[in-house]
Amino acid sequence: MAWQWREPSVLLIEDDPGDALLVEELVADSALKMRLRWARSMAEAREVLSSQAPDCVLLDLHLPDARGLEAVSMVHSLADQVAVVVLTGLAEDDTGLAAVAAGAQDYLVKGRVEPELFVRAVRYAIQRKEAEQAAVALQASQMQAQENARLERGLLPRPLLHRPAAEVVTRYRPGRAQALLGGDFYDIVESADGTVHAVIGDVSGHGPDEAALGVALRIAWRTLVLSGVTGAEQLSRLEEILVAERARVEVFATLTSLSIAPEGRRVRMLRAGHPGLLLRTDDGQVRWVEVAGGPALGVVPGLANWPVQELSLPVGAALVLFTDGLFEGYVGRGKERLGEEGLLRLAQEVADLTPDAFVDGLIHRAETLAESQGGLDDDVAVLHLRWNTGQANENEGGEERSE
Structure with missing residues (x-):
């Protein structure tokens, strides 16, 4: 006192x-x-x-x-x-x-x-x-924590999957000294035909407005998927919502939206200003994947084009999506950042671990490198999605026998 x-x-x-x-x-x-x-x-x-x-x-x-x-x-x-x-x-x-x-x-x-x-x-x-x-x-702190919890439930929902074919691991870490959630969000939905859809996104800035906008985009994405709206039209609708809901004209959002065919081998992907992703194969290899895409949502409203890219997924492979907070942290006391190449090296160090251990190890290594400057500045969201081919084939076989 x-x-x-x-x-x-x-x-x-x-x-x-x-x-x-x-x-x-x-x-x-x-x-x-x-x-x-x-x-x-x-x-x-x-x-x-x-x-x-x-x-x-x-x-x-x-x-x-x-x-x-x-x-x-x-x-x-x-x-x-x-x-x-x-x-x-x-x-x-x-x-x-x-x-x-x-x-x-x-x-x-x-x-x-x-x-x-x-x-x-x-x-x-x-x-x-x-x-x-x-x-x-x-x-006031307790009320803020309650508000953050409500926002977090909106930003980071439970996957909506009907079959166990897709193995999902998700993580969210707030940035250092972050009193409020940022606008990082993700979601996973399985449509009626067995296609698994996933999205990860990041609204620029931090605070209640950005978090609320992230919730709005996440819910809108799920609604569009369940309504059968995919491809570039899906991103156009999301951009319309962002422009209508954002608190300031300079706010934008990056995201990657993808769909995995029921057999788990074909991926259709759209990228709007978002970083690439990691591809883990069942032989312990990790490589960086960055398909062509378009600008972030809200940068040039109504003028952007987001091409749909197709990717072949090896048997037993996993896709790892994340927000840029994972690799934008510093790696020492200077101004050098981890970057995409540094993140790939960290991923290769933990490539042989189980999905949960892989994601936790990747985040832990990135946080450890940034400790000298107080930790990771930005929020981090990670989505690890692996298709259980054996389960998928079993289900397909069962369906054929039932006919």
Whole structure:
């Protein structure tokens, strides 16, 4: 607490010189040293409070320019972080209690205050005010955490899969000192014909507006997939939503949207300004894949073109999609960043691990390299998608036998 480590500063707001002298004598006789300043009116106190707020205000309720509870309200409006101890007359106990109910930390009756009681009142008032502020800050933090949790559920949903053919591993890590979620999002949906659709995206910037926009894009993507809208038309619709919902014209979003055919061998992919992806094969190899694409959503609204690219997926292979926070971290105390080549090297180091261990190891290595500068700046989302060919073939075989 502030009063435990230094002399507290106290502002006396009192128009009566005699009462002010009594307070000065109490300060002189007290065991706790204080730095006392005297203001004779609320107008004079306003100048003091606006320049450097004290730890505590001793407030008379009978000022020439503020009377009663109005005076308490005025002090709070000028410096709401300051503890207030009200000074009342001999017959004003009810007024003192009303002042405490209005936000003052304590009250003292003039003429009935001993130095020890005076010190205790000032000390406890400061401590009580700091405890109140800590409680308010904690409540705000809890509310923010709850809001973040709601946003996270919207940004990072559970995969909507009907069969166990697709093995999915997802991870999300907030950037360092990130009070709010960013706009990183992903989703996975299996359509009625057995095609598995996946998306990963990143709204530029951080904060509630960007997170809400990420949620809107993610939900819109799922709706479009379930409605059968794919290809470039899908991205055009998403861009329309982004332009309509973004808080600022400079906000954009990158994303990769893909679909894997039911047999798990053919991939159709669209890329809108998003980084490439990693392809893991069942022989422990990892390579970087970057198909042709178009600009990020919202950069040139209505003018962009996103070609559909096809990719053959080896048996047992996995696709690893991620947001750029994974490779944009620093690798030392200088300005060198990990980059795409560095990320590929890290992936090759953990290539023989299980999907969960591979994703966790990749993120851990990237975070470790960035530790000297406080960790990864940006949020990181990772989506590891592997097609269980054996399960797929079993299901296909079962379907053929049932016919």
